[in-house]
Amino acid sequence: MHRDLVVVGASAGGVEALQTLVSRLPAGLPAAVVVVLHMPAGGSSALPTILGRCGKLPVSSVVDGTPVEHGHVYVAPPNHHTVVQDGVLRLSRGPTENGHRPAVNVLFRSAALARGSEVIGVVLSGALDDGTAGMVSIKNRGGLALVQSPEDALYPGMPDSVLRHVDADHVVPASEMGGLVARCVGKGPDAQAGTPASELLRMEVEVSRDDAGAGSGDIPQHGTMTTLTCPDCAGSLVALPNESGQYRCLVGHGWTPDALLDAYNGGLERALWMALRTLEEKTSLARRMASSSRRSGRELVAVRYDDQEEEALAAAAVLRKFLLNPELREDAGA
Incomplete structure (x- = not known):
């Protein structure tokens, strides 16, 4: 066996790193290269x-x-996961991972399951912790882990996260990654390096495929139910027993801890803007009702509406200041 499948994941700032990597791959590379870049x-x-x-x-x-x-670069298209299966690349509209489709983790896990120690995983520039769970699977199956140096990445979140959870084989700047990949492919992996595919890995790969949600019914059997909810569908999340702390809802949406926190922050901000809109509407209505009451000679009723308007105005001012002041929001952890 030889390492002849290179899977590459990138997100924010990843186009530049991908260009640099591909520009340094030699003609006739004795391996296939499959790329996932998170995109709309x-x-x-x-x-x-x-x-x-x-x-x-x-x-x-x-x-x-x-x-x-071999000798070809394949790029995952928008709104489809790319899955390695039976010697070909399959497209899937399976559940999103960290809100993404295509997702780096889906490609990495499927490659680890299908090809084991023949896989070389590469993580480039990106935010949060995308790609970490997939790289854990690659390493567990005996593959190689190559990571762009965080200080070289425009967005170091993804490389940093991988390095916190995985014993990477090489950490280099993007300018050296293409040459490093070329040197690593074709070498025979250590037959004892990997472990057999776990049932958890098989379930997660099945969930990401297109065959009518295969494996999603098995999700609760592989983890622990939590009180957390999925930002995509509001379903209950199951905490899975893997090194990167993955969560899945009952229909298969996958979340890593950093991505889940980020999604909750986004949901909180939307809720706060909705609350501000409600306060503005309350202010407007109270003002109209006070004016109508005064025209009808009901001054005491008008005063009560005035009080409600002032209360709503004060609350809206506080909320608007919080939403429009980044420093206040950071201090509050929002």
Whole structure:
């Protein structure tokens, strides 16, 4: 066996790092390279064209059933997970991971399950902790972990997170990553390096596939129910027993701790803006009711409406100051 499947994950700031990596891969690389860059769900991606202009390898967008061939770079398209399965690349509309589709973790886990120690995982620039759970799976199965130096990344969150959870084999700047990949491919992995695929890994890969939610019914059996809820569907989250602290809801949406916190922060901010809108509407209505009461000669009723208006105005002023002042929000942990 030889290491001949390279899976690459990137997010914020990742286009530049990907361009640098691909530009340094040699023609005829004896391995296939599969890339996931987190991107918006709508529209098309220009990434295959961008990367195709950078280096010597042909680059194409993944279509369902694409054979995994050496000397080629494959890019996951928007709004579809890319899954390694039976020697080909499959596309899936399975549950999002950390709010993303395609997701780095989905590609990495499926590669670890399908190819074990033949896989080389690469994590480049990105925010939060995307890619960590997938890299844990790659390492557990005997694959190699290559990480962009956090100080070299435009967004060091993803590299930092991987390094906190995984004993990386190499940590280098993007300018050295292509040459490093070329040196690592083709070498025979240590047959004793990996462990058999766990039932947890099999379940998570099945959940990400397109075959009618396969495996989602098994989620509670692999973890512990929590009082936390999924930001995507408001379903209960199950804490899974893996090194990176993954959570899944009962329909399969996956969340890592940092991404879950970030999603909760976003939900809190939306709720606060909604509360501010409600206070503004209350102010407007109280003012109208006070004016109407005075026209009808009901001064005592009008005064009560005046008090409600002042109360709503004061609360709205405090809330608006909090929402528009980043320093106050950071001090409050929002």
